Amino acid sequence: MKIICIGRNYANHAKEMKAELPTEPVFFMKPDTALLKDEDFYIPNFTKDLHHEIELVLKINKAGKHIEEQFAHKYYNEIGLGIDFTARDIQATCKEKGLPWEKAKAFDNSAPIGKFISKETLNINKITFELKINGVSKQIGTSADLIFSFDKIISYVSQFVSLKVGDLIYTGTPEGVGQVNVGDKLQGFLNNELFLKLNVL
């Protein structure tokens, strides 16, 4: 399986990153070795500024390529919550030099994932999600604020990369990204229900 991540998909996050609003989806990938299902996460020693990005995640349940937007909803059946961990200091250096971001985004365990729920039980256009650190709210988002909808993302990405069963799409983070530190306890909520727990070590 592969992990596809969408960047700059919430206007206020693009603003806090001083990035332009995208006119088409921005995506990058993480390898399967980035996926973390455990509750313990060790900060890698190559970064001094590891950032959390809480994101809604789509689970692909049907293989496809060149998927039309009107049919895209048939290609995912579950939605979950994940974190797109980012070594912000390394990413800044890569961006400055015009180099790819992989070192900052695709490292081992950089994609913690929580539980999933059937999309049929959700109002897709109004899913709220939140990240708390040590009980304090850090990021709150709603799918109503997505620049590019889930269907648009699936359609767009599948023009370039075939989707396979089990692939995950991290759909972008709202504003409020920031540093995590050793000892932090992270909790992710989807519609106020706990979906993800992580101890930072």
Ligand code: MG
């Ligand atoms: Mg992200």
